[in-house]
Amino acid sequence: MSSNGTSVILLAEDDANDVFFLRRAFQKAELGCRILDVPNGQIAVDYLSGVSPFDDRSQYPLPNLILLDLKMPLMSGFEVLEWLKGQTDLADLPALVLSSSAHQEDIAKARALGARDYHVKPSDQHQLIQLARELQAKWLAHKAVAA
Numbered sequence: 001m002s003s004n005g006t007s008v009i010l011l012a013e014d015d016a017n018d019v020f021f022l023r024r025a026f027q028k029a030e031l032g033c034r035i036l037d038v039p040n041g042q043i044a045v046d047y048l049s050g051v052s053p054f055d056d057r058s059q060y061p062l063p064n065l066i067l068l069d070l071k072m073p074l075m076s077g078f079e080v081l082e083w084l085k086g087q088t089d090l091a092d093l094p095a096l097v098l099s100s101s102a103h104q105e106d107i108a109k110a111r112a113l114g115a116r117d118y119h120v121k122p123s124d125q126h127q128l129i130q131l132a133r134e135l136q137a138k139w140l141a142h143k144a145v146a147a
Contacts, residue, residue, distance in 0.1 A: 007140040010063035011037040012044035012080060013098075014072045018121065022067075022098075025128040031136045036063065041075030044068070045083050048090060065139050066095040068115075070106060081113035094139055 009026075013019050019037045026033050038044050044066070047054045054060040066084075068077035075083075077097055084095055096117040097110045107118045117138075122128045 007033045007065070007136075008061050008063040009033050009035045009065045009067060009140075010044060010047060011035055011067045012039075012041055012072060012077065013037060013067070013069045014039050015069070018069070021125065021128060022132070025125065025132040028125075029129045029132045029136070031132060031140075033136065033140065036060070040072045041068070041077060041080040043074075044080050045075065048084075048087070048093075062090075063093065065135070066093060067098045067135075068095060070097060070099040070101055070110070078109060078113060081110060081115055085114050096135070096139070 011019060011022060013022070023035055023037075026035060036047070038047055047060060048062070048066075050057065050060075066080075068080055070077035077099065081095060081097075084090055084093070094116045095114065096119065097107075097115045098119050098121055099106065099110075100121050101107075102120045110118050119131060122131055
């Protein structure tokens with residue numbers, strides 16, 4: 001959570017359009033979350049590990065929620081989930097998959113690796129706004145109260 005009490009979401013997504021539309025959905029839903037995006041799984045791991053340039057937690061706070069695409073360069077969403085399983089200090093950090101894949105094998109594998117939820121990326125902006133509201137209600141609303 002950022003120093004001002006705003007929920008922080010780390011979005012690992014290599015498609016700039018998907019990043020843009022997700023940011024816009026959160027803005028239109030007026031949720032007031034801070035979305036930090038990284039273009040691949042390796043940078044997500046670097047961010048979560050706090051290695052340079054992410055070692056200043058006032059600028060790069062630990063997120064309240066991680067949203068992972070599955071198919072990314074350098075390190076896939078599956079590999080990030082696998083890495084997270086070994087990080088006991090991040091065990092309470094919910095990692096969710098937001099992917100274009102609706103394949104049951106991908107969903108099952110993501111859940112087996114510790115994904116707390118799995119969402120297929122909506123193609124419609126209204127559905128994306130609704131998804132942003134659902135994510136806020138299910139994963140972030142209690143964080144703001146606790147702070």
